[in-house]
Amino acid sequence: MLGFFKVTDLDTVIAMAGTFPLTNLEKVPLASALHRTLAVDATSDIDIPGFDRSTMDGYAVRGADTYGASDASPAWLRIAGTIPMGEAPTLTLAPGETAAISTGGMLPEGADAVVMVEHTDRVDEETIEVYRSVAPGHHLITRGEDFGEGKVILTAGTLLGPAEIGLLAASGHGEVEVHKKPVIGIISTGDEVVPVTARPTTGEIRDVNSHALSAMVETAGGDARTFGIARDGEGDLNPLLTEALATCDMVLISGGSSVGMRDRTLTVMEGLEESDILVHGISISPGKPTILARVGEKPVWGLPGHVASAMVVFEVVVRPFIMAALGSKARFRPTVVARLSRNIASAQGRTDFIRTRLQLEETGYRADPLPGKSGLIHTMVDADGLIRIERDTEGLYRDRLVTVHLLS
């Protein structure tokens, strides 16, 4: 009854992500580029800023003219004019001269610093007193200080957040070349599974996995498409999977939680043309009965039926495949270090992922592992993250510091 598992270890499975092709490129308007992944290095077409720019409201000066200035002994400077915004100033400062300048204004020739208006007083129409000395370079951003013309400002694989969007705007990228979102087909299986809109009769359950997995696909940067429920085993699954493969870059088949259903899923996957079963079982818990096939150039996954197991497997294995398809090199992993609130046992020879809540305390986070069964949805709703326990570890003691991978 129980199928034979050629169990593969987690890191070996994740490494297989690199053997599948990336998605094609497309150009999107900058306004639609949030959370997309840059496909090519982006350069700046200009120096940023393009000129020496004041960062304060005040007066452009030659720093040397202010040396020794103080409340008791202010420096007197002659006002040569006012710098207009958005234009190159036409005036040039001679020694002993100054010009009124606003934040963002361009420094006139001859000036090398800005003195804040708070540190000056107007003596008359033509003269100010300066109460502080400023060194050259003070209160200004020099031409190209942020980024230089022609320089790479963001490398391929960067996930675009608001700051990156701002930087692309500064450097003239009205459009951005990104990887297309991989289209991920989702199929539920199981004789007991009914759509969300149906009221389950005894023995039936609603199709939770399609919805939870679709949402996870979206958070990973994919484009989720659901293909319905294969209730009747191979008879239903084969045409649904064939349909999904025709339009999708990857397919997730979730459930049947029973061995019988899993066997039928495997049979259908094996029966496809150009199909190669790469993984039949991963040495992780939860999620051991996961299947991965290469069908043509596309990964097809058989995920566990229990929703919490399916979500953990998505998080630790499927998500890296989606990121690989996007050419992503996300820089900042959302993890926190936390202190375990109790001992956790773990079996050697497999990588365990323990759902956990996090509580912020004075000295850092406390991790409260959630015991719940994988078939319960509320253990996923309650969980803030996952603790990874390595294969060669028998368990973790209370008060130990652990890294918690935050769930999105």
Next chain:
Amino acid sequence: MLGFFKVTDLDTVIAMAGTFPLTNLEKVPLASALHRTLAVDATSDIDIPGFDRSTMDGYAVRGADTYGASDASPAWLRIAGTIPMGEAPTLTLAPGETAAISTGGMLPEGADAVVMVEHTDRVDEETIEVYRSVAPGHHLITRGEDFGEGKVILTAGTLLGPAEIGLLAASGHGEVEVHKKPVIGIISTGDEVVPVTARPTTGEIRDVNSHALSAMVETAGGDARTFGIARDGEGDLNPLLTEALATCDMVLISGGSSVGMRDRTLTVMEGLEESDILVHGISISPGKPTILARVGEKPVWGLPGHVASAMVVFEVVVRPFIMAALGSKARFRPTVVARLSRNIASAQGRTDFIRTRLQLEETGYRADPLPGKSGLIHTMVDADGLIRIERDTEGLYRDRLVTVHLLS
């Protein structure tokens, strides 16, 4: 030249969020509900699961029939039949009887536990040996164990992630009532600001803020609409702001970074009907010259012109207003505790936000404060988070533990 600031402290400004109305409700399909905020408590229309459900492949048993069973002395049970998936079983277990059951199958009457298939052997067509004793309740989820019929499963204000989407699916919510996304109008000001598609001439800069702020609005759950650049002071700004107020729930005016431009922004805001300047200056750094007006029932913000300042103000002040408009009570704040890598000075009487990088080390995160000027975009691109230094603190010493608010 410098306007008089009625500086308000940060917490007072944030508390004003509650004085503005929430957005209206709308129903969205569950498949589109990711990252939306639930507007009303959601209940379950059924017990979840709706029946006592096996979590293993194996045999349904009366636990008492297995007591004392071991490898040396197995229990013998008569096979009464096989439980079908997706249906209520018709058989009833008598003492000494068992039935084959798959994961997700419904326990037959008379059974109170499941024994894993690995702990059994088939003796003949009608008989199994059992090598482990199981207590009642073992390897099953009882009816309603996850959630009970009529119970509140998620409360109003919950941000919907994949796990919550799964739970809503389980409890029959094909549609979800959420708060409409607040529509946030964005206007840039400044004589020196040109569109991204233009090549700036000397003294000009591209409109970075509109793009960075739009992206931040999206990450906060709002719907960003840009209204262009008011280059010519009041003359341009008044019609743009009037147009934005006609269709938006909130307006962000960013820049002019100069006091002159800020004064013009304030003049235009004051000149609107039903306008009340609530805040003219916040005791934070960066971001002091922030303006908040109530125009009718809508918040209108004057944000600093420097992009890094505008982004910090958005993160710490504007974002809470958007969350309030959504009725959000986001549970898990993305913060980490980190050890400071160097001393940071801070002025008393204001709340400082220090951009910082994070480095994951063995014992937790190290926070490397980024010194950069607010006019530089790369300090925001490089930053992983913000350290908040309270008003009554003069600074923070190296090696101190600090809470870092992660940037999205």
